Amino acid sequence: MSGHYRTASGGIDLERSRPIRFEFDGQAYQGLQGDTLASALLANGVHLVGRSFKYHRPRGIMAAGPEDPNALVTVRRDAARSTPNLSAAQVELYEGLVAHSQNRWPSLRFDVGRINDLLSRFIPSGFYYKTFMWPRTAWHSLYEPRIRAAAGLGVAATEADPDVYAQRYGHCEVLIVGAGPAGLAAALTAARRGARVLLCDEQALPGGSLRADTGTRIDGKAATDWLRETMLELAQAQNVTVLTRTTAFGYLPHNMVCLSERLTDHLASPPASKPRERLWQVRARQVIFATGAIERPLVFPGNDRPGILLAGAARSFLNRFGVLPGRRVVILTAHDEAYRTALELQAAGAQIVALADLRARASGPLIDAARGAGLAIRRNTTAVGTRGNLRVCAVGLAAVDADGAAAGDTDWVSCDTLLMSGGYTPSVHLHSQGRGKLRWEETAQVFVPAEAGQSCRSVGACKGLTGAALAAVFNQAATAARDATTECGFEALPVTIAVSDDTSAGGGWLGTLPQAARPRGGKAFVDWQNDVTAADLGLAVREGFRSIEHIKRYTTTGMATDQGKTSNLNALAIAARQLGRTIPEVGLTTFRMPYLPVGFGGLAGYARGELFAPLRKTPMYGWAAARGAVFEPVSMWQRARYFPERGEDMHQAVARECQVVRRSCGIFDATTLGKIEVAGPDAIEFMNRMYVNNWNSLAVGRCRYGILLRDDGFVFDDGVVARTAEDRLHVTTTTGGAPRVLGLMEDYLQTEWPQLKVWLTSTTEQWAVIAVQGPRARDVLEPLVEQADLSAASLPHMAMTRALVCGVPAMIFRVSFTGELGYEINVPADYGAEVWRAVWESGQAHGMCAYGTESMHVLRAEKGYIIVGQDTDGTMTPDDAGVGWAVGKSKSEFVGMVSLRKRALQDPNRKQLVGLLTADPRHVLEEGSQIAATPGQRPPMQLVGHVTSSYYSSVLRRSIALAVVNGGRSRMGETLYVPTPAGESAVTVTQPVFYDSKGERLNG
């Protein structure tokens, strides 16, 4: 037997033949296949499942769905798979499930934090802001950690999440959220007309309220039989996708709905390959919300003890799981539906010790039925308190007088369960997220969806048909689905569903229940999860808060993980009453996604580890990795940073690599440089308009250093540009700049100069680029090259030629970023690795080394060659960066030209690129260090610039640095001061070229 509170029969969610063992707080229990953790615990008579957030009050299961604010548990598979803050009613039982209560120490039954409840008058709403103001330093060290430790929810897993999380983009004509009666009627209608239908429901099994329906007959069948047949029809339809365990949590612009599908959390042993969750981003032509309604609790003193449940939840537990929440039940209601619960519980063997109705008048078939079944109904009755420590044991009932206050003696009715119903709140969250308007229905006292913000419709209980006859719900849903599919261009086919033996119900209550003038029954909770009481809301209003948004934030009502699903309307009613305004005048707080908490895993999806982002590798990556290269990320690329030999650290490796390049030669992978083919009869004209340089004079077969500005006049990118044919240029960009340079060029070409006959094609990845740099570069390459002459006369510095390299058609650029004789061999990328190997082998006779980006940086800094983005920062003109010589003097147009005319950009005191030499040649300045003109300053200091590049040069046997300094070019020889943690470092301003200042080695 799976618990003493299990009924002998019934429970349509159950497989009674399959018992399941599980563990809660270390205690073993038995449940049944189909149980939730909540139903299984209740079947075992366990109501106490948690401690409250702030006061550590004992709390029990209150609702039968994820809206439950109380029964938050942690489900733990292992140290890496531990999920906190799950509602026990959304946790499906599986063999061996281990769950824990939260926010208690040392144990759930004896919790030291309970002292907070006794101290509660010192921690009212807003206490966080008021109490701990002084001393300020104590806030971080003392108050906040203590408060956070004492008030809290579950604890996240401590190890990396090993599960896979899937994602999918979905597309359909009609998306239906909720597979209760309204959603099913909508799905049948839309599906029979051929539209692509996606139907999702957060529960494990579809049907919604039909699963607890024992009386209604649909199309002449029991509701549960109709449900089964309907699901069969939908499952067989090719055009229908049904997703269970799937929560629609966000409704975004242009009819995108985000779904979280839980795939394995209900399995005892999830298959390793199966993702745990799938995040759906569904684009629907039309959306139908059939999201139902949530039962409201009642606000009265002591309303939070374990054993106090929502009446509808008790009915769910009984009919779906065959569980009696207790044997001696008091029902307190303002809604007819609770009478149905009373009747069914009585039929299942529970004793209804009292049935109290807050309303003076209540009538209808359900009330008649209750009376017929011999239930004594107390009208006009309120609750003024409850008793019981870890479980409710009595309820204090009192009559309500003509003024709406509790009057007369309190009748303490002993019980083991109290069921309450304040009526139903339509779930308008998603409709509202989509900027839909709400309308206040005065008679029903609910907000219902009004004008939709997007192509969506709400049907059924979420549209206000709570407690309505099923026929009306079906009719409304089928009509909405027909209209939605018609709007998608599908032909109309009427769907009619016949309903009999149905009863409608009504009623509801908002705000605090009638109490005596001086209530003494203790705290009356509004927001169970955040421990917000009616008194807290009153205090907020008394302290001057008027806007509901401010009251929410001050009291934190509705701000817990449940986002106030059970509490917001009661809070609003209490605040409105205190403010002396109507509920629609005060208005609701904003509904925001997510509807329910969504794990980070689902949001991250596949984007983890190696697949977080593309790791771009060049064709030579494998060679470098095999040689033990250390890589660094440069934008999305993995670039070899240095090639350590025999235990070298980076500095040793870089020192060796630089010396070998200057003495002999080195091979360098320059593939990641961006490449853009600019082709067409107007190619030169286009480049004239884009770049600062004058391109008319660039002959075919020649290269030039180009600078690209933005229209604000600041350096955007640079690179070598080669004219490969009369109407064709090969433009190179920085590694990180390739996409944005192409984007900027396309922008001007398409929108400013669309008449130019020129086209841009990215060829970054077409070519593998092998740089061979150093005095022996020609000797290394010559044996491999056919159909080209590498001699200085034939291929001088800044020339290019086509050739065969290792038999592969290649472009050879004689360019240098090291100041040495150098070539950059471009071969089609599939040949890159093989040609690289051939060059490497050829270089061995010449002592060639492979060098990485670190040595590249040092070698170029020795020559004062800037790196855009390192030595420039988006506020530097070409002149500032020391490359003003590149700007064409007689040009009529280029991007940034007008800005360069600004007086501010011609100020001689702007920061200009210079070299710095430290007094101590071993001292390498920190890049980014600030520079002062005079020594010994104290903050605030007068600063004149900063260091942009700084290295130790093994070739020069000293440190070198590039810097930008106000009026730097007029400060040559001056001494400046760089504050460092170790003291001030005196530096001398120099030209930014430290090596071969005449540039003779380039022409070797």
Next chain:
Amino acid sequence: MLVIPCPYCGPRPELEFSYGGQAHVARPTAASNPSPADWNAFQYERANIKGLHAERWRHIHGCARFFNVIRDTTTDEIVRSYRSGEK
């Protein structure tokens, strides 16, 4: 995530597009020797409209064309789209 009607390819997901700022901001040529105020207006002054906004988008991961969109900044509703150079 929006659905943006590319005037060349039709409606496509926002992920394929990049935003290009306010549309129809005329760029003075260098030859016209614009006043600092005019150049400044072109460079930095934008309307920041609440309501119907003419803006540039590029179907960067599609046909790669720049084009214009009239979008309501309060609702994200896209009223229409049209090619660069069109009104």
Next chain:
Amino acid sequence: MAEPAKRQPPSVAPLAGLRVLAPLARYALRVDLAVAAAAAAAAAAAGAGAGIMPLATAVCRASQLRDWHALWLGPDEQLLLGPAAAGAAFAAAVGNALQGVPHSLVDVSHRQGALEVSGPAAATLLNAACPLDLGLAATPVGFCSRTVFGKAEIVLWRRAEHAFQLEVWRSFLPYVHGLLTLAAAE
């Protein structure tokens, strides 16, 4: 040293329904389509380069001429795909056919690799990271377009109801392949 090196496209592990296609010749052709069509017709009439150049004139659709496919990627942009060995001759013939017509023909054979995703679940698998509606109404056989796959840009070409060709820049190919492999594992 006249032995041409072997082409080595980026390598990835094999998986059913997902394979790396053999190297192709690829050209990015940029030209005013109407002008190009007229020029091609004229060249064909003159017997020069007859029937060499496929042109895709329908938006986001591929067309085929013998061994060569043209994929419409933009109003003035075609991606031409054909046998690797025939690339150089093809480029020369296209150049001839377009003589006097302003255009840009750029060899991008090595810029990208091709993946084939096939099988009844191919569209579903692609929707793991591709946001397009892959229903046949929105993306019929012959559909082609640049789009995104996760954080990579791809060209998606539907060659059959259940077969897609993905053109992926070479350094993004292992990422796209890895994402497809992980998504296919379920």
